[in-house]
Amino acid sequence: RKEVEQDPGPFNVPEGATVAFNCTYSNSASQSFFWYRQDCRKEPKLLMSVYSSGNEDGRFTAQLNRASQYISLLIRDSKLSDSATYLCVVFFFFSGGYNKLIFGAGTRLAVHP
Amino acid sequence: ETGVTQSPTHLIKTRGQQVTLRCSSQSGHNTVSWYQQALGQGPQFIFQYYREEENGRGNFPPRFSGLQFPNYSSELNVNALELDDSALYLCASSSGPIGADTQYFGPGTRLTVL
Numbered sequence: 001r002k003e004v005e006q007d008p009g010p011f012n013v014p015e016g017a018t019v020a021f022n023c024t025y026s027n028s029a030s031q032s033f034f035w036y037r038q039d040c041r042k043e044p045k046l047l048m049s050v051y052s053s054g055n056e057d058g059r060f061t062a063q064l065n066r067a068s069q070y071i072s073l074l075i076r077d078s079k080l081s082d083s084a085t086y087l088c089v090v091f092f093f094f095s096g097g098y099n100k101l102i103f104g105a106g107t108r109l110a111v112h113p
Numbered sequence: 114e115t116g117v118t119q120s121p122t123h124l125i126k127t128r129g130q131q132v133t134l135r136c137s138s139q140s141g142h143n144t145v146s147w148y149q150q151a152l153g154q155g156p157q158f159i160f161q162y163y164r165e166e167e168n169g170r171g172n173f174p175p176r177f178s179g180l181q182f183p184n185y186s187s188e189l190n191v192n193a194l195e196l197d198d199s200a201l202y203l204c205a206s207s208s209g210p211i212g213a214d215t216q217y218f219g220p221g222t223r224l225t226v227l
Contacts, residue, residue, distance in 0.1 A: 004155070043203055043218040044156065087155055098169025100146065101205075101216060103155030 001026055006088050006104035013111055017078045021107045023071040023088030032091035033064050035073050037084045038106065044087055078111045085109070115139060117206050117219035125225045126194050134189045134222045138206030145187040146216060147179060150201040162187055163209070199226045
């Protein structure tokens with residue numbers, strides 16, 4: 001089983017649509033959670049952190065359910081510029097004194113006019 | 114921009130060769146992590162360097178090695194290249210290995226092994 005699993009998509013939606021991405025993670029000891037955005041052939045960029053209380057940044061809303069080990073991202077009023085791959089990311093800190101980000105394979109979003 | 118730079122941007126090698134990739138971390142950051150991203154996959158953790166020492170490693174063979182220099186820049190070396198090593202190699206810098214500090218990624222080096 002993969003440590004972080006996402007629906008690969010692609011999600012093809014019209015401008016203005018609302019789209020939801022889901023993600024599950026396997027290690028209940030994971031400490032922090034993020035969504036990154038990656039444009040074609042570019043590096044991943046942090047979109048937002050994810051908290052149990054839920055958090056919103058403009059048209060983007062992220063939610064974490066620790067009990068279900070489930071993370072979500074909701075994009076409202078989709079724009080053409082939202083077209084990208086969205087990576088679900090779990091942060092894990094090891095007692096040996098290092099940390100790493102564990103990435104899902106990404107969900108591709110294509111917004112069309 | 115993150116302030117993290119990588120060189121070269123693209124590289125073509127043949128099987129069996131060796132390659133060195135370079136990363137300059139963001140000012141004030143002393144921790145560099147390296148990731149490999151194969152086509153269609155998410156980045157996979159290779160290793161992390163903190164204060165010039167490797168302090169964590171993912172599931173990669175010993176032919177993947179690295180260095181960190183006093184100015185916190187870093188190199189990734191891959192020996193005996195295999196076709197499956199073709200990928201985007203990303204480095205990420207952060208201000209420490211402790212805690213959920215944000216990691217900032219460089220633009221990556223795209224390696225093709227023929």
